[in-house]
Amino acid sequence: MTSSAPKSEQLRVLYWRSEILQVLYWLHGEGLGDLVDIGLIRTYLGVEVLGEVQENLSTYLDLLVADGSLVGDGDWYALSERALADGEAQMATAFTDLVRPVLSECNDECWCQTSAAEAEACARARHASDHEPGKAIT
Amino acid sequence: MSTMSGLPGDTNGTLPRHYLKPCLLLLLAEGPSHGYELLEHVRRMGIKGAEPGGLYRYLRAMEKEEMVSSWWEPSQAGPARRTYVLTEHGRKGLNESVQSLRDVREILVTLLDRYDTLSTRAGASRP
Numbered sequence: 664m665t666s667s668a669p670k671s672e673q674l675r676v677l678y679w680r681s682e683i684l685q686v687l688y689w690l691h692g693e694g695l696g697d698l699v700d701i702g703l704i705r706t707y708l709g710v711e712v713l714g715e716v717q718e719n720l721s722t723y724l725d726l727l728v729a730d731g732s733l734v735g736d737g738d739w740y741a742l743s744e745r746a747l748a749d750g751e752a753q754m755a756t757a758f759t760d761l762v763r764p765v766l767s768e769c770n771d772e773c774w775c776q777t778s779a780a781e782a783e784a785c786a787r788a789r790h791a792s793d794h795e796p797g798k799a800i801t
Numbered sequence: 802m803s804t805m806s807g808l809p810g811d812t813n814g815t816l817p818r819h820y821l822k823p824c825l826l827l828l829l830a831e832g833p834s835h836g837y838e839l840l841e842h843v844r845r846m847g848i849k850g851a852e853p854g855g856l857y858r859y860l861r862a863m864e865k866e867e868m869v870s871s872w873w874e875p876s877q878a879g880p881a882r883r884t885y886v887l888t889e890h891g892r893k894g895l896n897e898s899v900q901s902l903r904d905v906r907e908i909l910v911t912l913l914d915r916y917d918t919l920s921t922r923a924g925a926s927r928p
Contacts, residue, residue: 686857692873692882693837695853706854709861751881753873 679723682708684732687742688750700738816847817905821859823898824848829869829887830895836860836883860885868894 668678686707690696701720724740727733732746742750824843828834834842836856843851863869868891874884887895 688873688881689836689857689883690853692880693835693853694879695837703854707857709858747880751875 675719676723676726679719680727680732683723683727684742684746684750687733687740687746691742691747697741698739700740704740817902819898821848821851821855822863823895823902825859825863826868826887826891826895826898829885830892833884833886835874835885839885863891866890866894 668675683704686704687697687699689707690699701724704720704724724733724735728735728740731743732749733740734743821843824846825839828839828842836853839860840851840853840856843856860869860871864871864885867888869885870888871883871885873881875881
C-alpha cells in the first residue's frame with residue numbers, strides 16, 4: 664500500500680500524530696490495553712509504512728509526550744488523562760453530528776415547519792451549522 | 802489488497818490466503834460490529850492466529866478502499882469504541898469474494914471426487 668502520509672514534514676507530523684493516537688484510542692476502546700511500546704505501534708501501523716516512519720517514530724512519540732497527549736515511561740507510552748478527555752469529547756461531538764435530526768426530523772416547534780421556504784432556509788442554515796432544529800434563529 | 806497478505810500462522814495452509822477479507826465482509830454484512838467482537842468471530846471462523854494488530858490494519862485498509870466505514874461510538878459504560886459497517890462497495894466485494902470461493906470449491910470438489918473414485922477402485926482391486 665502506498666502510504667497516505669503527506670509529503671511536507673509539518674503535515675506528516677500531524678498525520679502520524681493522528682495515526683498514532685488513533686491506534687491508542689482503538690486499543691483503549693477495545694479494552695486491549697493502554698500501554699504500548701514502539702514495537703506494538705509499528706505492528707499496528709503496518710510493515711508497509713515502516714520505511715517511511717521507522718526512523719521518525721520515536722520523534723513522533725516524543726512530540727506527543729511533549730505536547731501532553733502521551734505519558735512516556737521508559738519504552739512504554741500511554742494516553743494522558745487530557746488526551747483521553749479530549750478524545751472522548753471529540754468522539755462525542757462526532758457522534759452528536761451523526762445523530763442530529765435531519766430536516767424531516769425537526770420537531771413541530773421548529774420554525775422550518777411553517778412553510779417550504781422556511782424549510783429551505785432551515786436546511787441552508789443547518790448546513791452552515793448555525794441552527795439547532797427545534798430552536799428559533801435569533 | 803496488498804496491505805494484508807494473510808496473517809502469519811493463522812491458516813496452517815488450510816485456508817485461502819485472503820480468507821480474512823470475506824470473513825470480515827460477511828460479519829459486517831450481518832451487522833455493525835466492533836474490533837474485538839470481529840476478532841473473536843474471525844477466530845471462530847477458522848483464523849485462529851488472527852491478532853488485533855493485523856485486524857486493525859486490515860480494517861483501516863478496507864476503510865481506505867471504501868469497503869467499510871466506521872465511527873467512534875461513545876459508551877456510557879466505558880470508553881468510546883470504533884463501530885464498523887459494510888458499505889455498498891463492500892457488499893459488492895463480498896459477492897465477488899464469495900464467487901471466488903465458490904470457484905475454488907468447485908476445483909476442490911473435482912479433485913476430491915477423483916481421489917475418492919481412485920480410492921474406491923484401488924480398494925475394489927485389492928484381494
